Amino acid sequence: MDTRKLGSTGPTVSALGLGLMGMSDLYGAADEAESIATIHAALDAGVTLLDTGDFYGMGHNEMLLRDALRGRSRDDVVISVKFGSLRDPEGGWLGSDVRPAAIKNFLAYTLRRLGTDHVDIYRPSRIHSDVPVEDVVGTLGELVTAGYVRHVGLSEVGAETLRRAHKVHPISDLQIEYSLISRGIESEILPVARELGVGVTAYGVLSRGLISGHWSAQRTTAPTDFRTHLPRFTRENLDRNLALVEQLRTIAEARGVTVAQIAIAWVLGRGVDVVPLIGARRRDRLTEALGAARVDLTEADLAAIEAAVPADAVAGTRYDAAHMAILDSERP
Secondary structure (H helix, E strand, O other): OOOOOOOOOOOOEEEOEOHHHHHOOOOOOHHHHHHHHHHHHHHHHOOOEEEEEEEEOOHHHHHHHHHHHHHHHHHEEEEEEEOOOEEEEOOOEOOOOOOOOHHHHHHHHHHHOOOOOOOOEEEOOOOOOOOOOHHHHHOOOOHHHOOEEEEEEEEEHHHHHHHHHHOOOEEEEEEEEEOOEEEEEHHHHHHHHHHHHHHEEEOOOOOOOOOOOOOOOOOOOOEEEEEHHHHOOOOHHHHHHHHHHHHHHHHHHOOOOOOHHHHHHHOOOOOOOOOEEOOOOOHHHHHHHHHHHHHHOOOOHHHHHHHHHOOOOOOOOHHHHHHHOOOHHHOO
């Protein structure tokens, strides 16, 4: 597994990271034993970046990771944790809290659930408009000084917010959605991140399975699967988006690879400062995704991909209207 450095101040991590969210939440039921086996397989393959959130399964994801790392060296992994999103007992969403006291409270519980004395990268899942980003990052900087956090990250913020935050404390990386069909960061956010020396950890590289090559118009989702409510998966948009996938499949088959592998390889090729996060929940999907690291896209491949899946071809926004309205990264 190749490695990449997250920005100018962040840690060196595997070129592909593993996102753990689906092992606990939001994509329907998951098999805990298979989830742990998948984490073990990723570690054995050289994956060192493990991404979780304290609100994934309301703490379950962190405890799952703790169990998976039992008997392994803590120093061999880089644990990235998102905080701030609030849940109710039924799994509903109550907004976010990024006040300084809340940040320290969230971290205390995270450290206990993970069974560790530090988090490698700690980041708010969303920036709340009522709390200046300077206060958030200032608090995180205090936690770095105290030794509880190694690096400060951000998630889904726009270029202006990133600049403001970076003035307070170095930001290792910005976690944000980036894929063949989610390319909004290319116009302003990505150039500013590069100017500041901030890395990018890209989530949603397969658009939550939509461009994996495994989704179909006939597939049904569980009531707890939040993709049911995402515009790109709704009937009026799904057929158009799956048509893009079929165009991509033609290119992938010509190269002797899968659709998922060519989509992940495309993100890998956007720069050595971009680290894609794989959301695999099973070992077979992990194996397929890791195969993307061996796909070297030529200029002809890239031109064909661009023609098959133009940047503005996708139908539907990446979240529903209410969520899009609160994303700092989507503000004009």
